Amino acid sequence: MSRGRPRLDVGTFGRISSRGVPPNAKAWCRFRISMDTLASSRRPGAVDSTRSNASNASWPSGLLPQTRGITADTRVSVLAADWLADTERGELAENTKRRYREVVESYVLPPVGGLTLRECTPHRMNTAVQAIADTRGAATAKLSRSVLSGMFAIAFANGAVPTSPVRDVKVVSKRPTPRAMSIEEVRDLLVALRADERSVRADLPDLVSFLAATGVRIGEALAVRWADLDLARRRRGGDGHDPRNGGEVERAGLVIQAHGKGKAEDQALVLALPRWVVPMLMAR
Numbered sequence: 001m002s003r004g005r006p007r008l009d010v011g012t013f014g015r016i017s018s019r020g021v022p023p024n025a026k027a028w029c030r031f032r033i034s035m036d037t038l039a040s041s042r043r044p045g046a047v048d049s050t051r052s053n054a055s056n057a058s059w060p061s062g063l064l065p066q067t068r069g070i071t072a073d074t075r076v077s078v079l080a081a082d083w084l085a086d087t088e089r090g091e092l093a094e095n096t097k098r099r100y101r102e103v104v105e106s107y108v109l110p111p112v113g114g115l116t117l118r119e120c121t122p123h124r125m126n127t128a129v130q131a132i133a134d135t136r137g138a139a140t141a142k143l144s145r146s147v148l149s150g151m152f153a154i155a156f157a158n159g160a161v162p163t164s165p166v167r168d169v170k171v172v173s174k175r176p177t178p179r180a181m182s183i184e185e186v187r188d189l190l191v192a193l194r195a196d197e198r199s200v201r202a203d204l205p206d207l208v209s210f211l212a213a214t215g216v217r218i219g220e221a222l223a224v225r226w227a228d229l230d231l232a233r234r235r236r237g238g239d240g241h242d243p244r245n246g247g248e249v250e251r252a253g254l255v256i257q258a259h260g261k262g263k264a265e266d267q268a269l270v271l272a273l274p275r276w277v278v279p280m281l282m283a284r
Contacts, residue, residue, distance in 0.1 A: 070158035138173035213277035
């Protein structure tokens with residue numbers, strides 16, 4: 001049977017004691033700064049006009065309550081800030097980092113940011129993620145769940161939670177059946193766009209024509225440069241196009257990444273352009 005006062009955890013401090021009367025009230029505490037070191041604080045600065053002030057002054061340097069790391073009483077908003085800081089230090093694409101910040105600020109923090117980690121039960125997390133699915137769609141909900149999973153991996157590593165409360169969170173949604181537009185529908189859409197003054201001013205007819213001709217993502221279509229086109233080369237009955245992944249980076253405007261989504265630079269996809277879209281490109 002162990003006896004004596006319980007051993008302090010690394011980086012924590014014990015009960016703060018105080019004595020004396022104003023103006024010479026004193027306070028002190030024991031704290032542990034390493035795996036095998038136990039120190040007692042009797043700092044001269046822990047002397048003040050009242051016991052309360054002396055207690056506040058007696059916190060060991062570097063061991064203030066707000067700097068003790070992630071605990072069960074840490075709020076989700078603080079955990080999110082730590083996780084975002086980790087992602088910023090990583091080698092993720094700038095668009096991915098921007099999207100993570102957007103998901104945290106717009107979808108994760110509003111419903112659960114004020115909760116402490118001990119309050120984040122699986123039921124509450126499942127309710128929050130499902131609400132995102134109902135209002136913003138399954139894709140956003142799944143990304144929010146992935147973000148929460150990364151955040152609680154940090155909490156678990158710090159011993160703040162016994163297990164991740166989002167481990168078994170499910171996104172329930174009715175997936176719509178995709179349907180491709182018919183050739184007639186595409187033609188009608190392009191005719192309507194060219195006849196609409198607002199769409200013409202917004203330069204939509206050519207953009208939609210290129211999207212219909214290639215099937216690329218809108219970011220890839222907006223990233224097309226002349227160097228990516230080979231309008232003289234016949235390939236599979238059409239002309240060549242090498243789409244890159246364009247996107248918006250915060251404080252940098254529109255930029256072009258050197259690779260497509262999920263592809264290395266030397267794995268660029270080469271598409272055959274239908275001949276009907278070539279005159280439009282030449283006219284531009």
